[in-house]
Amino acid sequence: MLYSFLQKFFLKYKLLIAFSSASVFLSVFLTISILKLCSFFPDNGYLSPLYFMCGNSSASQSSFRKITKVDLTSVESLVNESKEFSIDKGFDAQKLIDGSLSTFAAPASNKIDYQVNFVGNYKIKQVVINWGDYGVNRNYINKWSLESSVDSTNWTVIEGGDSPQSNRTVINKKFSATTLRLKAEAENDWIGVHELDIIGMPL
Numbered sequence: 667m668l669y670s671f672l673q674k675f676f677l678k679y680k681l682l683i684a685f686s687s688a689s690v691f692l693s694v695f696l697t698i699s700i701l702k703l704c705s706f707f708p709d710n711g712y713l714s715p716l717y718f719m720c721g722n723s724s725a726s727q728s729s730f731r732k733i734t735k736v737d738l739t740s741v742e743s744l745v746n747e748s749k750e751f752s753i754d755k756g757f758d759a760q761k762l763i764d765g766s767l768s769t770f771a772a773p774a775s776n777k778i779d780y781q782v783n784f785v786g787n788y789k790i791k792q793v794v795i796n797w798g799d800y801g802v803n804r805n806y807i808n809k810w811s812l813e814s815s816v817d818s819t820n821w822t823v824i825e826g827g828d829s830p831q832s833n834r835t836v837i838n839k840k841f842s843a844t845t846l847r848l849k850a851e852a853e854n855d856w857i858g859v860h861e862l863d864i865i866g867m868p869l
């Protein structure tokens with residue numbers, strides 16, 4: 667009985683069923699095609715006709731995440747790193763962003779000045795400076811600043827102060843940068859910094 671009912675139903679509405687199936691297939695095909703087209707032109711700007719279909723794809727396809735070495739061209743110390751007391755001991759600039767809180771960068775000086783260079787322009791929303799003990803004891807860091815730049819020439823101070831009085835400083839600010847620079851100094855003692863955690867995304 668059910669079989670004959672279905673048979674009659676399909677015979678009666680075969681055109682409608684065929685049309686509906688074709689519509690669903692066409693919709694899926696068109697959606698996939700547009701998505702593929704949008705990903706093929708990731709940097710379509712406002713003038714591009716694709717903008718109306720894809721929107722600003724660079725914003726819609728990216729999301730904030732932890733910055734790792736793949737996002738960087740280099741991490742360098744602008745203060746001369748002692749071969750004997752910094753590099754040979756494994757306290758080189760690379761330890762600033764190696765994902766480990768136990769390793770630290772320290773040039774063997776009472777000043778640090780580290781420059782972190784991104785592979786492009788990045789939007790940053792949070793920076794955590796893990797000072798370790800260097801942020802707690804007043805004999806260590808008594809002045810610091812985090813600065814950003816998009817041309818490595820003009821610098822904007824994002825945050826700064828005197829002794830952090832903490833083993834970490836959390837900075838929740840949104841800005842764009844191609845380069846970050848972390849400076850700090852102590853009166854006499856050699857200082858360092860354990861890790862820079864940056865949350866951002868490519869623009």
Ligand SMILES: [Ca+2]
Nearest residue numbers: 761766769860
């Ligand atoms: Ca580290």
